Amino acid sequence: MASRAIKLTLYSSSTCSLCTTARENILRVQKKVPFALSVLDIHKPECPKEMADKYIFDVPVVHMNDQFLMQHYVPEETLLEAIKKFESTGKVERVGA
Numbered sequence: 001m002a003s004r005a006i007k008l009t010l011y012s013s014s015t016c017s018l019c020t021t022a023r024e025n026i027l028r029v030q031k032k033v034p035f036a037l038s039v040l041d042i043h044k045p046e047c048p049k050e051m052a053d054k055y056i057f058d059v060p061v062v063h064m065n066d067q068f069l070m071q072h073y074v075p076e077e078t079l080l081e082a083i084k085k086f087e088s089t090g091k092v093e094r095v096g097a
Contacts, residue, residue, distance in 0.1 A: 004087050006035035008069075011051055011061040013042055022060035022074035029079050070095040 010026060012019040023039060030037060040047040042055055055061045061071040062079070069082060069092060082095055 004090060005065075006033075006083060006086060007065055008035055008037050009063040009066070010037065010039045011042055011047065011055045011059055011063070012039055013059050016059050018072060019060040022062070025074050025076045026062070026079065029076050029083070032080065033083050035083065064092045067092040068094055072096075 008026060010019070010023060012023065026037060040051070042052040042059060055071075058071050060074060062069045062074055064082065064086060070078070073096075078095055082093065086092055
């Protein structure tokens with residue numbers, strides 16, 4: 001069986017210490033399980049305005065395959081579990097929601 005394609009998007013801010021930690025944790029998980037990663041600063045034009053407006057007070061926010069996955073805290077083990085669950089079921093399950 002072919003593995004499911006995984007794309008994570010981290011909505012972030014350069015002034016957010018939680019975002020720095022989230023990115024570091026995501027990069028550590030990426031070494032264990034390959035996936036595509038986009039990091040979008042909500043204060044820069046490359047971030048869609050809709051997402052910047054929605055998450056202005058909630059970064060970091062992580063989406064998996066364009067679906068909300070988690071926000072604020074991105075523990076490595078929790079992210080790894082969510083990825084494994086997606087690989088086995090094809091469903092993105094919100095974490096901590």
